[in-house]
Amino acid sequence: MKRALLFANLIVLGAGAGTATAGPIQWSYTAEVEYSRDYGNDFLLQWTNQTGTVTSEAGEYVDRSLFTTTAYPGPPRDADASGLITYNFAVRLTLKDTASGESAVLGYSGWYASQWDKKGTGEDENGNPTWDWDWIHESSEFGKPSSWDWVTLGGNVYTLRGEGGGMGTSPNGTLVLSALPTATPEPTTLAIAGIGLGALGIARRVRGRILA
Numbered sequence: 038m039k040r041a042l043l044f045a046n047l048i049v050l051g052a053g054a055g056t057a058t059a060g061p062i063q064w065s066y067t068a069e070v071e072y073s074r075d076y077g078n079d080f081l082l083q084w085t086n087q088t089g090t091v092t093s094e095a096g097e098y099v100d101r102s103l104f105t106t107t108a109y110p111g112p113p114r115d116a117d118a119s120g121l122i123t124y125n126f127a128v129r130l131t132l133k134d135t136a137s138g139e140s141a142v143l144g145y146s147g148w149y150a151s152q153w154d155k156k157g158t159g160e161d162e163n164g165n166p167t168w169d170w171d172w173i174h175e176s177s178e179f180g181k182p183s184s185w186d187w188v189t190l191g192g193n194v195y196t197l198r199g200e201g202g203g204m205g206t207s208p209n210g211t212l213v214l215s216a217l218p219t220a221t222p223e224p225t226t227l228a229i230a231g232i233g234l235g236a237l238g239i240a241r242r243v244r245g246r247i248l249a
Contacts, residue, residue: 103210112170137191147179
């Protein structure tokens, strides 16, 4: 009886959860921007790669350019303004799993800043002080460069983030994404697990009767 019990336990422990066969996964996305205020032509976002379906292998990381921007870096037009020029925006991205038609909406924010220093240059012919702007630096950021989002659509787990920007540049945006099918027990695995549990139950009942 001890041998039967040991055999049953080995079957159960060896019957782990299988995964569905991994193959190409198709997905698409659309995006729209909301500016924190109307910047006119001083700050504009231009979309890239927003049409068509993307096909990626399971677990493959894909980089897709989302947008580029043009920005007026300065100097500040208002003589009484501070030396900091800023533009803020948010991108609303809708990710869609092609096979299931399921979708999820994710939000990523971004900004651009240009810093200037107001510098006196002397006096004009009437004795009034004169000044000029000295450029210091510019920087930008988009998305979450150090963190990821996870969404499950149509039995696939999508790992993604938006990223872009840096020192000395206006913001640009990239979507980094990887998709994997969720872990699901295969039919053969379920059958083996069932046999193992049944054998374990029988062995326990037989052992119980012998001990009684």
